[in-house]
Amino acid sequence: MTIYRLGVLKGDGIGPEIVNATVDVFKTASRKANIDIEWLTLPMGWEAIKQYDNPLPEVTTEGLKNTHGWILGPHDSASYPPDHKKNLNPSGVLRHTLDLFANIRPAKTLPGIQSMVGEADLVIYRENTEGFYADRNMFVGHGEWQITEDVVITAGVFTRQAIERIAHAAFQMAMKRRKKVTVVHKANVLRLSNGLFLNICRDIAQQYPEVTIDDYHIDAMAAHLARRAKDFDVIVTENMYGDILSDLAGELVGSLGLAPSINANDTIAMAQAAHGSAPDIAGKNIGNPTGIMLSTVMLMEWLAEKHNDPKLKEMGTYVEQSLAQSLKEGIKTKDLGGHATTSEFAEAISEKIMRIESR
Structure with missing residues (x-):
């Protein structure tokens, strides 16, 4: 044993x-x-x-x-x-x-606990090493620089390797669940960084033809979670968005x-x-x-x-x-x-x- x-x-x-x-x-x-x-x-x-x-x-x-x-x-x-x-x-x-x-955060209604969104059972796959969290995306240093007393610059890093592996993890989980993945991004504004995240997730989706894929902008997604959390299965997103959405989802279900x-x-x-x-x-x-x-x-x-x-x-x-x-x-x-x-x-x-x- x-x-x-x-x-x-x-x-x-x-x-x-x-x-x-x-x-x-x-x-x-x-x-x-x-x-x-x-x-x-x-x-x-x-x-x-x-x-x-x-x-x-x-x-x-x-x-x-x-x-x-x-x-x-x-x-x-x-x-x-x-x-x-x-x-x-x-x-x-x-x-x-x-x-x-991979930071994997489920949000599921529990018996005896009042939920703001009724029955829900979803899981958020948050990429945990890059994105806009400066303390996690640098080999050396923290990824934030104060140029003057009044100016700070923060770097967000997005790489194909990191996006591919979190996308695969999310789609593999979806295959065990209800076979639906939602990609959350802000590619309409952050066209290069979030655009890369969205496009790579779409490419990975082709390897999982049984899984349905859709996507939402991060601001819209917060509203959709509050209104219809029960409709979502697996959500995949970058570091900061995943942190915020998972806290929101946890509070919504109890x-x-x-x-x-x-x-x-x-x-x-x-x-x-x-x-x-x-x-x-x-x-x-x-x-x-x-x-x-x-x-x-x-x-x-x-x-x-x-x-x-x-x-x-x-x-x-x-x-x-x-x-x-x-x-x-x-x-x-x-x-x-x-x-x-x-x-x-x-x-x-x-x-x-x-x-x-x-x-």
Whole structure:
């Protein structure tokens, strides 16, 4: 039997509470699915600054090389000391240095959660290494220059290689879903950069004749999501647009606090909820772990496919179904109008996992 090693980076704010709750739930699910997982806790964020004077020390990056994937808790980089605040945050470092080119962010209505757009089930594929996020598109430097006190120039980078691989990833996912891809761009104004993105996506579409493709300008797409999110299946777009649209979609279907994601390349993946560290409620045991739990479900599905091990997917399904049942029964954290603490919510999910009939 394969022993899977998964890294655990708890992070800042509510990170330790929601990540601990997630690991507890998945330990229950792993026992239920009869799969062996070794959890490797590594320092990140304020904990790492205090120990190593580095929010993402070498001991952590080296440790991650010996894992199959990892969970990344939220970080509060805005509060880091000035010497660390000016550098890339831990998430940005990992995405950049490990070339985690696909940020995959689903937005799906959940039972017991009020949605502003009715039933919806879509997934956004955000190119994660280039575009208009200057900290991710330079080999050296950050891609922003202050020419004078009153003038700043920012570079956006778009390459065929990066666009092709995110497009393939999006179309491959569409083949497993409802076979529809929507490309989001602003090629009517940014004719070269966004035009390249749109044209390459159209070229890649020819390799997937079963998939229907359409496209929208980013401003129109925000309006369409708010009005008819249920009509969309897989959305593919550049870095900044994907960041904005995925936050919007997460809030529309219930709450950004519920929104999961993974960051992946062809060989490695990390689970990371879309929300922040919520330092104002840290230590109160009231943070909502749903986002990081569902992110870890996504990680298990990714690992199951990569390692051809259905037991990993089975484990994720146990968690996903039990979490959905808990929400349906009204077992919710305070942010969702419930009364359960973080740990009580996790305990309810674990109890439901144990009651599932073994397959």
